[in-house]
Amino acid sequence: MIQALRGMRDIAGREARIFQMIEEKARYYFELYGYEEIKIPIMEMTELFSRGIGDMSDIVQKEMYTFEDRKGRSITLRPEGTAGVVRYYIEKGLDKNDPVQKLFYTGPMFRYERPQKGRFRQFYQFGVEAFGIESYLLDADTLDMLVAYFTAIGIKNPVVKLNNIGCSQCRPAYNGALKAYLHKHADELCPDCRQRIETNPLRVLDCKNEKCRAVTQLSPDIGDFLCDSCRKYDEELRDILTRRSIPFERDRFLVRGLDYYVRTVFEIHGGEGAQNALMGGGRYDGLVEALGGRPVPGFGFAIGVDRLVALLSDTGLFEKNLSDLFIAWSLTDKVPLLEKSSALRKCGLSVEFLADERSLKNQLKYAHKKGYRFVVLLGDDEAYSEEIHLKKMDSGDEVYVSPIDIREHLI
Ligand SMILES: [Zn+2]
Ligand SMILES: [Zn+2]
Missing domain, CATH: 3.30.930.10 (Bira Bifunctional Protein; Domain 2)
Structure with a gap:
């Protein structure tokens, strides 16, 4: 692999x-x-x-x-x-x-x-x-x-x-004062900082090593220079x-x-x-x-x-958005699946469905795993209706609404 x-x-x-x-x-x-x-x-x-x-x-x-x-x-x-x-x-x-x-x-x-x-x-x-x-x-x-x-x-x-x-x-005057101070404490510094005294003394100030931090606590303050x-x-x-x-x-x-x-x-x-x-x-x-x-x-x-x-x-946000819908379907004629999807997408909603034929139970399992908060149920009974059969995943509540009004229910 x-x-x-x-x-x-x-x-x-x-x-x-x-x-x-x-x-x-x-x-x-x-x-x-x-x-x-x-x-x-x-x-x-x-x-x-x-x-x-x-x-x-x-x-x-x-x-x-x-x-x-x-x-x-x-x-x-x-x-x-x-x-x-x-x-x-x-x-x-x-x-x-x-x-x-x-x-x-x-x-x-x-x-x-x-x-x-x-x-x-x-x-x-x-x-x-x-x-x-x-x-x-x-x-x-x-x-x-x-x-x-x-x-x-x-x-x-x-x-x-x-x-x-x-x-x-x-800064040159400060660097000079800092170097003089660091030289006095050179043997208390980490090996990297001992080198930095000459090449880059400022960097000693932000070394994460505890011994170096202890040394710099009493070092000259740039604010005074x-x-x-x-x-x-x-x-x-x-x-x-x-x-x-x-x-x-x-x-x-x-x-x-x-x-x-x-x-x-x-x-x-x-x-x-x-x-x-x-x-x-x-x-x-x-x-x-x-x-x-x-x-x-x-x-x-x-x-x-x-x-x-x-x-x-770690904040618990960023599951699927409220405007993300999943259509769980079971249809004899498949055209209404595309029609409903298209109508919802025209309302600015994001729509996903599984294009292969699976049991409703499996489709709902998938929607749950993906974090969908709302699912549209589409069977032969709903295929030619104007209304959308909407199910809220956490409560199980179901409503019939027109696509235009659907946003009011996505809360
Ligand atoms: Zn200046
Ligand atoms: Zn150091």
Whole structure:
């Protein structure tokens, strides 16, 4: 038997319905806030990711699906979406000619990680990238959109965790202070973090290792090092979030490990297991330049869809909709089956029946297994009647109604 690749999975049935709802709502909210969809390729030149994500990052070092194509070029399956969107932005000359762009993408990403619960080698993300605008108002508007979105899909109490990690003016002094502190405690850190002291000290702050967390509790606070313009930016953002009643809290250990991230970085937490982030993002004013474009400000985020699907799977929603009908039939003349189906579909109802001939009992068993809440019974007696014989599955109640009025009974 041929099986799916390790770490790859199929998404079907109830999970697929949740997935579809999450995606439809994301599109709806992203468009509501002025973002337009872009479909980017699944494969790119490897160099795009090594430059865009950073040669030293775990993703580039260990987790990419990289191979040579037939001409010997190094190609990589995208491990994330931002690099591809930025490549598009520069390739089309938008950084020079039309810098303000608000784009979103959805789709599968690929990372060769050890598969574990909730983590797959092919996983799905939605992401948003806004280019050409440097303002706390954009950050605030985006956070407003995300809280509205998570609330709409049924995540309870979404909270924004927020930090300001400074800019090229003020971060070097902070990095220096942090390095000095970490060197003093080097032998208490995990091996990865000992290396990070020189290569990427900020990343020590979000290490999940308990010993490292203990060390960083007393480390210097970036908040004490911000330059005047970063401080003002931070205050204005927090002020407007407070006045708009968007729930947030500062988390000084929240960082993005890449040099081109500046100022705002954030995560959103919520639902069961609120200690885990639903998503993360931030301001990356140096990324377009790092990939060969002009210095254009950027702001973006990515949402991991697989985890959202898993969270919502436990809610008990997402069985068949009220407007999904199943016709259980037993007819001498089969034409009325198609006529009734068609009449109901014209009323906007989704209709399924089993086209092979089975006993009514078997048909009802099938409808029950599929989660239908209403069934239409169609026998020779009902074949030529205007009315629909409707049965509610949980109570067993039956009524005769005309197709036009049927919606009133689907409750
Ligand atoms: Zn600054
Ligand atoms: Zn560590």
